[in-house]
Amino acid sequence: MSSSTTTTSQVQTQKSVTVTGAGDYKDIFNAGPTSYNKNKELEGSGGIAPAKYPNYLPTWNFDTKYPPLEPFEHYDHGKDADPAFPNLLKGAEVADLTANIGAEVKGIQLSKLDSKGRDELALFVAQKKVVAFRDQDFADLPISEALEFGSYFGRHHVHPTSGAPEGHPEVHLVHRGAHDTTSKDFFETRTNSVQWHSDVTYEQQPPGTTILYVLEVPDAGGDTLFCNQAVAYSRLSPEFQKRLHGLTCLHSAVQQAESSKARGGLVRRDPVSNIHPLVRTHPATGEKALYVNPQFTRRIIGYKQEESEYLLKFLFDHIAKGQDFQVRVKWAPGTVVVWDNRVTAHSALLDWEDGARRHLARITPQAERPFETPFVEKK
Numbered sequence: 001m002s003s004s005t006t007t008t009s010q011v012q013t014q015k016s017v018t019v020t021g022a023g024d025y026k027d028i029f030n031a032g033p034t035s036y037n038k039n040k041e042l043e044g045s046g047g048i049a050p051a052k053y054p055n056y057l058p059t060w061n062f063d064t065k066y067p068p069l070e071p072f073e074h075y076d077h078g079k080d081a082d083p084a085f086p087n088l089l090k091g092a093e094v095a096d097l098t099a100n101i102g103a104e105v106k107g108i109q110l111s112k113l114d115s116k117g118r119d120e121l122a123l124f125v126a127q128k129k130v131v132a133f134r135d136q137d138f139a140d141l142p143i144s145e146a147l148e149f150g151s152y153f154g155r156h157h158v159h160p161t162s163g164a165p166e167g168h169p170e171v172h173l174v175h176r177g178a179h180d181t182t183s184k185d186f187f188e189t190r191t192n193s194v195q196w197h198s199d200v201t202y203e204q205q206p207p208g209t210t211i212l213y214v215l216e217v218p219d220a221g222g223d224t225l226f227c228n229q230a231v232a233y234s235r236l237s238p239e240f241q242k243r244l245h246g247l248t249c250l251h252s253a254v255q256q257a258e259s260s261k262a263r264g265g266l267v268r269r270d271p272v273s274n275i276h277p278l279v280r281t282h283p284a285t286g287e288k289a290l291y292v293n294p295q296f297t298r299r300i301i302g303y304k305q306e307e308s309e310y311l312l313k314f315l316f317d318h319i320a321k322g323q324d325f326q327v328r329v330k331w332a333p334g335t336v337v338v339w340d341n342r343v344t345a346h347s348a349l350l351d352w353e354d355g356a357r358r359h360l361a362r363i364t365p366q367a368e369r370p371f372e373t374p375f376v377e378k379k
Ligand SMILES: [Fe+2]
Pocket: 197, 198, 199, 346
């Protein structure tokens, strides 16, 4: 066997796991402990500076196994918000990013918001779906303070497989160290890095208001795509919406756990599967949104395999092709992006190969168990 053949087959095994069915699990960003070089990150090498936020470098604690998550009562603070947003947007500069999804806000500090401002943040984000707050001090706060801010929106989710800052398993890290070759390796076997998903939809109570903030990003590249799943739903004909009403789907964490193990990573908590409505209703806005994604949605309950794959493939294509209800968010130092994970999907982009560091942290409050309200046909 030639060395190039060996490399390709290793890459295939380690960098992606394709499952049968309509979904296609891809794990492209979290390279795992085997390719992480702590010394290079702390000291820098080859012209790349040391990590700016060493307190946020990933650690993997293989000794601690976490028990299954327990159900909890979630209250959505967006329901209490003043819809004029006087506490959130006073003095702010607000610009829509597109007509259908996304906004950019300058001139306020999220870390200074009181409880009324945080209520309004939850509702504003539910309406806009994703909001980029620029020039924030969030990354410079002690990690415990950033977590305190996030805890207002729900119980912190501890990710089953990702690396976390020492002592803070509630922080999910998106980290590619300097000189990481994930991108080059990935495209040896794949034609694109698109991986639409909502985060951890396999949990019984998946996240709602979700916060992702920049520690370091490449000068160009590494943007994130977001999709408005409420418009994806409302775009469908009333007859088709009626057909989707009442359907439920299985969401599974198994492929993510297998992918983590294959890369030498950990599985903190045994993988779970949960059944959620295919269309879910937002508790604060009452909007309905598609709640399926190719990363974690495995099948439609009660359908035969071919039927399930046929319908899910249509929905995944519909989400992927809906460019008029998608937005591309550019990161910059100080950016904090907040999205509502119940009514959006997102996809990372693997579009830089120069070995620059990409380092972000996510705070992931869990929300209610997904529910669907009765079908009401639009006249
Ligand atoms: Fe994600």
